[in-house]
Amino acid sequence: MKIVYFSWLKEILGISEENVRPPKNIKNIKDLIKWLGTKSIKHRKVFLKSKNIRCSVNHQIVDKNNKIKNNDEIAFFPPFTGG
Amino acid sequence: MKIVYFSWLKEILGISEENVRPPKNIKNIKDLIKWLGTKSIKHRKVFLKSKNIRCSVNHQIVDKNNKIKNNDEIAFFPPFTGG
Amino acid sequence: MIKVQKQRINVSEQNRNLLKKRIGAVVNFIGVARPLNNSGKIKYIEIEHYPKMTEKKIKEIEVFASKKWKLNHCIIIHRYGKIKPGENIVYVGTAAQHRNNAFKACEFIIDYLKVKAPFWKIEQQNNKKTYVKSKKKDEKKIKVNY
């Protein structure tokens, strides 16, 4: 599973993407956020603020109950500020 | 008193302006329209359609009860169609 | 800045003018002469105006809109004379700190130009000359009085 980070999430983590293999009980985005938050101090810092984090699965915006699969590309980012 | 015509009024009358000296009882635009309508067959043709005619006095749009004075510039024209 | 002119409007030049001040949002409207009316092909349109009144009326609209929507810059240019299909007729450009104001002002200005500025259009076809009629819809759209 590929995880992609943007904006301040990328800056805090110091990486723009990583490949992870979450355990089988991680079934949706909410679970994934909890699990990712345990990976490192930096991850905890990012995912503690998860109310301000938006997320996409395979380039579609989804809410946090969205199911996830092993070969998904999952992205975490703050609300958009283009235009 | 200078009368100025635009658009189809100008075309029907064959003139773009004329100087007139209406009698003293012609006090407002409504009176003036009636009086101008008696000047010629062409004038009658134009001023019979006076519901579709708009009017300005000294470059200000006015309604037909507007008073008029001897040295006013009065213009008659259809509704605007610019833009 | 307002202008009533015979020659084509140089849209690029006007946009450069609008963008000179370092503002957040620029909106512009360009009205283009149509190639057809209900009875067929149009050779050209011809716009007549009331010179002594035109600039004054457009200036009033500019001043009102600039104040109401806090514009940093406002450009209104309207042509008269013969205009071929596809050529521009009118340019309205607004620049403001925030896009809502730029949009509202631009739309207001073109709405008001349509019903408050002394221009009259003729559509010239092969054998026919039509005095364009004003649209009731346009007059109804105008709510604000100034």
Add this chain to the structure above:
Amino acid sequence: MIKVQKQRINVSEQNRNLLKKRIGAVVNFIGVARPLNNSGKIKYIEIEHYPKMTEKKIKEIEVFASKKWKLNHCIIIHRYGKIKPGENIVYVGTAAQHRNNAFKACEFIIDYLKVKAPFWKIEQQNNKKTYVKSKKKDEKKIKVNY
């Protein structure tokens, strides 16, 4: 036509493209990088985006707006990378038979770009880098769902 690009937007060229088809009304919006924020002068902004998602999202907005407002032509260009104050960031151009549609579509597109397209802005000042926060006002403005 949509584009996500690093280089400046050639507004004149895009307006010429919009005007090519002989339509009645052209509206365009240009977003410009501001020179100041609440804490002072901005040296430049930097826009990051999500390449695999950006064009897809913008295309969705274009298709929706073109259909809803019967556009003859629609151009959306959004930049990413470093942008200096006064430079353009985004261009939205709409061409339609009637001006109401061109205005509504243009405003809709920029509103949607703000909250639906995956761009993130950083403001770089002398000693300070700020991740720009999204405006609640912008999110509230979006009513239509598509």
